[in-house]
Amino acid sequence: MAYNFFVHNDLTFGKDAVQELPNILAGEGVKNVMIIYDEGVKVAGIAEKVVTQVEKADVEITIFDKVLPNPSNELVEEAAAIAQEKKIDGFVAVGGGSSIDLAKAVNVLMTNPGPIGQYGGIGLVKNKVHPLIAIPTTAGTSSEITNVTALTDTVAVCKYVVIDNKLVPSHVIADPEFTRTMPKSVTAATGMDAITHAVESYISNMATPLTEYNSIKGLQIFRENLPKAVADGNDMEARENMMLGCIITGFGFSNANLGLVHGIAHTLSAHFHLAHGMANATVLPYVIAYNAPSCPEKMVDLAKAINLPLTGNIEEDQYALAKELEALTKELGIKRLSEQGIKKEDFDMLADDVLKEPVLNFNPRQGITKEDVLAILEKAY
Structure with a gap:
């Protein structure tokens, strides 16, 4: 019997791994970056460290810091509208599963028509997406290396998943120091x-x-x-x-x-x-x-x-x-x-x-x- 095992990640692991971020962005040729994170990451001082590294890459920066747990379709559409206006061509997601899942979903809508809900299921995303660098601050969801984004449909009152190999972040920066502040x-x-x-x-x-x-x-x-x-x-x-x-x-x-x-x-x-x-x-x-x-x-x-x-x-x-x-x-x-x-x-x-x-x-x-x-x-x- 033949088995398929899909893996697609460029992974930088260890202390001070975030310092590789400018080189990664330069290598991808990204010019307009959206950095996505939540209030907790900001309060912990992690967002500032990431922004400092992105600034070294000589790119235009847009920040979306409204991430909420169990991100909704509406939140995805809100962030995507900003990303489209700013002509974002690359993402940096900092945080736990909610931040990374939101970034994955927004990324889908940069190269595929909305609404995001139509992609619920397996293998429904048609077009390739932009580079996404995932920087986890929790040790749990594994969203940084998976092909899944979990979203909430507030109308149907259900949580659903978009599963597609195109969703896998192009790069992962995993620094255990970023998990130190977790309660x-x-x-x-x-x-x-x-x-x-x-x-x-x-x-x-x-x-x-x-x-x-x-x-x-x-x-x-x-x-x-x-x-x-x-x-x-x-x-x-x-x-x-x-x-x-x-x-x-x-x-x-x-x-x-x-x-x-x-x-x-x-x-x-x-x-x-x-x-x-x-x-x-x-x-x-x-x-x-x-x-x-x-x-x-x-x-x-x-x-x-x-x-x-x-x-x-x-x-x-x-x-x-x-x-x-x-x-x-x-x-x-x-x-x-x-x-x-x-x-x-x-x-x-x-x-x-x-x-x-x-x-x-x-x-x-x-x-x-x-x-x-x-x-x-x-x-x-």
Whole structure:
């Protein structure tokens, strides 16, 4: 059987990597740059460091600093209108998944007609896009190296994805120092997002030997380093390993896709504006337990990879990972649904919408019912 594994990144990794930004822009021949980031990146002083480097490239600079979590179609259209007016021919995205996803979507509309919503799905972007340099400030989403942008349709009240190889940033500047200022809660939530990517891509029904290595290696890195990074934000060895793990895992899940955890998380974020990482983390242990009977050998593989104690009885050992993830979410202070403003009377509506999520096609356990989703939400409550 033949396997396809798509990777397309020019990656600069390590301390002071941002100093390569002027050379990258010059190499791309960019003249009009839009720098995209959010208020948190600005307050942390990271935006200023990036702008200083862009200024060395002798380019015209436009700043868009209105990024919000779970970026909406309207926000994409607003930023794209400015970019078109300024004749932007290159982007620098600084921040977490929301900033990078917004930049990817805006970039699509520079060379493809709007509205952005028509590109929801796989492989629908027709024309090549402009250079995009992604500079992550979190270790979680892997958006900097994936072919996916996740957006919110505020009219349909749903979160959807545009998946196309043209979306992959042309360059990545990954400096672990830029993650140092992340609060504990954000470090925990984004780190659990990364663990979700590793686990879901490993058990995905689209996984191949080429993706499985990345997924399982990423899980090993995250399990060892995430608690350290949360406990001490200045532990730069842990921070660096987390960022490295996100890149490794991103190569895997952008090829293997994800599953039911993300289906539920997308719905929670669309309706209640939960941060993506927190939404994933809250339901992760219970979805993994639900999926275990459909892929027990893979569940044992993952448990062995992080040295969990096993009995040798696969009927019992298939649940070891789910139990470990539940313990980890408690250790890291991940909030339950009841602590995030979700009410039980919301469950029925949420479950209906989860079943509409295309990502469920890649989940290892098929035939998911409304009752299944309701049971998972109840356990996460």
